[in-house]
Amino acid sequence: MPFPLYLLAVAVFAMGTSEFMLAGLLPAIAADLGVPVGTAGLLTSAFAAGMVAGAPLAAALTRRWPRRSSLLGFVLAFAAAHLVGAVTGSFPVLLVTRVVAAVANAGFLAVALTTAAALVAADRKGRALAVLLSGTTVATIAGVPGGAALGTLLGWRAAFWAVAALCLPAAAGILAGIPARRAAADGADGAGRPALRAELAQLARPRLVLVMLLGALVNAATFGGFTFLAPVVTGTAGLAEWWVPVVLMLFGGGSLAGVTVAGRLSDRRPGSVIMVGGPLLLAGWPALALLAGLPAALLVLVFVQGTLSFALGGTLIARVLYEAADAPTMAGSYATAALNVGAAAGPVVAAATLDSAAGPAGPLWASGVLVAIVLLLAVLFRRVISATPAPARVIRSAPGAHPG
Incomplete structure (x- = not known):
């Protein structure tokens, strides 16, 4: 794989760390800024809301922009948002910085996904995207627990400084390793790229809307539970704060296992993944709620739920991309937006239960x-979920892949 792909993955790692690390920092942020933990959970929703709005908008705008300049601008904006967040004493200001960072994140992913596909031969796009998106998985395993540990040791603001610092080598790598050429304009390059209006029209297709809805709901469940794991660890289980990063690392390890499972099975047997993994995931959340007071059970179930959540979510992401194959430059933004609707709604729903x-x-x-x-929806519309796309559609959908 070309070395620039790994440079892009560094930026994705920083952004993924920022997106997920708040699960371990919410109690400290709430105490420092004088707001309830439930209110602090809105920081996660604000980030997701920015991703929802930013993903399709940035994907549309950057169809004509120079890739290197776009990537660099988004990374620097992301870093600046974290610098402001690290020094502010105002919760509303911190909330705004999360939205700005999310829009920058969405813009970066919109360009990076296309760039990754363009850096390799047509038959290796899937592998290229796997390298790029490994940054998110590594963030859940190492970056997020590391951010939580840093927050416990030096305060939550130190985690924000660290994310901003991670953006600097990523920016340097973009300048050094990404070709400075302009992305082709929509439909004007003879490459068969549909016009933007035609790509947007795909959102009127019921099959696409259905899988986007399912993906949003799974991500809402994942983020709803994940965002408030810290209070469960320190409250229900009665463990010390240092156990929070351990639990988050276990969830991250499960996410890696889940993505691996989805990658191997979701293309040809999506219905099997959903119909087997779905009931297990459904049983796992109440089991975790009932057994969270037992530390051993908590640790095992967190890993299992991370695995099942990402296996199911990864499978649904693939379905979105397949159904949006006729929108090759916008498909990734549709998946990103749908999943971040869930990420925005999940913590809000979860906070209401605290x-x-x-x-x-x-x-x-x-x-x-x-x-x-x-x-319930998967059973009612199982033919849509289980339908296997033609190989040609799989190839076309690859440039827009996203993990969720």
């Missing part, structure tokens, strides 16, 4: 309800 009788385990029960809705 004051219920379930206490810190409330978000876990909410995640179970969301997965139940997914399975």
